[in-house]
Amino acid sequence: MATKKSEEFDQVDWNEISRSGRFDLSINSIGMLVTTLPLVLLAVYDWQFLGERTPTFQFVGVDRGLESVDFFFIFTLLLAFWFLVLPLYQNPRMTRYYWKEFKQNRPAVVSLVWLGVVFVGGIVGPIVMDPPQQELLIAYQPPVFTSVVDTTPATCVGEVMNGRCYGTWEHPLGTTNAGKDVFTMIVYGMTISMQIAFITTTIVATIGISFGTLSAYAGGWVDEIMMRFVDIILSFPTFLMFLLILYIYGGGLGMFIVVFSLFAWGGTARYVRSKSLSISEEEFIKSSRISGASTYHVIRGHVVPNVASSIITQLTLLIPGFLLFEAQLAFLGIGDSTVPSWGQLISAGRSDLSFAPWIVLAPGIVLFLTILAFNFLGDALLDALNPEAEAENT
């Protein structure tokens, strides 16, 4: 079964996936449907049959709950797997080509590795590591290889020499004022960051691309109305809106993601529209129409794939904004303080900055590196996916 499947995978490629004239589903869509179904069933089960406080997997004895954000996150991961990773595997030739182009950019390769670490940490970390426990006795442990005056921690876990408490591998990045392990919290924060990155990107991409292409192809007054709507979206004071929602409904992570991504697709839609318009003037669009292709076929098969390369870049560059914004809100104390995000950690450590700087610095540096990595990555993707942009520079 497994071998047969991998053979099928080899035969399918992007070319075929985009062929929309006929309605046979690609292996990717089938895979997506098959894997989404249990997820939806699980979500419905969790929502309808389990109490608020009952963990989702109680029936198998695992004491861990899934929230709605987690369901969305898993859904976007599935999307990314079936429609991003698998196509790369199916079309090894283009993948090799992209990789060749991509790896010329050293910082981007390092960034990719770093983001890979954050991604894997965010997915695997919470599964293998216990959540950080409050242990007031071991508060303010210094990170490994560093030391603080031994009066800072209540009890020093490591060695005490010359009146200084040394850090240990038990708490490689130290502990917080509540004795929680900073490293564990950062790993848990990775999950939050990846959830923000994946879910916002999916929402923004879906709305932005469909809105943009629709607007470009409808033309006339439909286009006019849609674009004025985008203007409204772009000029909407999302932050105030979020504050309002926060005071009325309370602001969890899900609320943050939904509110901010629902008001962030304006730029993408506008970009997609202008790109679609310029692409629809291309000769190959005419050539496809002249071969008898329907408008739907032209858009799906020719316009969207050509827009995609620029959109991937644009979306990659959108993610850092969300991560930073979440951190800023958390730092200001707006938002759900139970969400173990990096921003919350920084926020929690800010009053202890003078004597326990690692509580702020560790997550701060991780946040900084992640945002930097996304920016480098976006830049490199532009070069790799859109050789024309590069050709113009040389």
Place this chain on the structure above:
Amino acid sequence: MTSDDQPLLEVEDLTTTFSTDDGTLTAVDGIDFDVETGETVCIVGESGSGKTVATESITKIIKTPPGHIEGTVRYKGRDLLSLPESELRQIRGNEIAHIFQNPQEAMNHCYTVGWQITEALQIHRDVSDEEARAKAVDLMDRVGIANASSRFDDYPHEFSGGQKQRVMIAMALVGDPDLLIADEPTTALDVTVQAQILRLLDDLQDEFDMGVLFVTHDLGVVAEIADRIVVMYAGKVMERGDVLDIFDRPAHPYTQQLLECLPEFGGTGGGIPGTLPDPHDPPDGCRFAPRCEYAEEACRTGEQPEEVEVAPDQQVSCVHYGPGGNPSIVRSEGHGPGDGATGGDSEVGPADD
């Protein structure tokens, strides 16, 4: 198949206008022509004379609005202009295929050339991927691409300009069209490749038994490929006829001057003074009158003159050949293209009637 008395394509009084901010622009103004199975008809004229718009109006790929197409286009007896879009889609690519001027731009760089060749086939017919591939490889082979089966999975940027044009031809032929519309297919290519492509088109025409409507501004290409010529200027037909007749005895002053631009046909290689008239506001009378050295008062009033038969199957729209006109004004002054040539193979004389 078409019956013998019915042309493959019959265009009557085709008028294409565009609404622009400056008013209505008339790109094609009531032209007629027809194409028979197996023959090559060339539409000739300088840039901006409406050749491309005319061919694109045939299958209505002009965007409407702003475009507006009137007249009749009968393909195998069916009026294409009155067909709904869904039926037109069945004809495009399947029965009437196009080749474009610039093969670099006419291909989507996201896809392999194989995908693009089979695209038209899979839109129209329910063929399996293997069949489509086999057919495309066969076509690529026939249009002269070496190692067709391995090049099937290559991307357009991996092909040279001439090879891309060959691929374009394969893309056009994949649906076994009965009419091939080639819009300046050799303009973007260098002369040696141009000759190869023309020869290829010629061979394929015989093989597929197609009618070919060939658009070009290059009379050198016309001489090589055409059976009949339609000379267009500013949206109107100036002259039409058999290729040899027109090259030997061009009747219309515009045709004469076009031929004179070609050194290889004994012309001086000079240009035609003046520019095309404003398509928003075409001149009264003959469109060419403002640039014509033989223009008289009669040329500048009324409509474009009726086409007059000056020789068997050669018609010209010029006042001087019409009733009350004197053809010798145009023909005797020694502006025939043969005059400068040493061979003197073209005999310029008064009209036969």
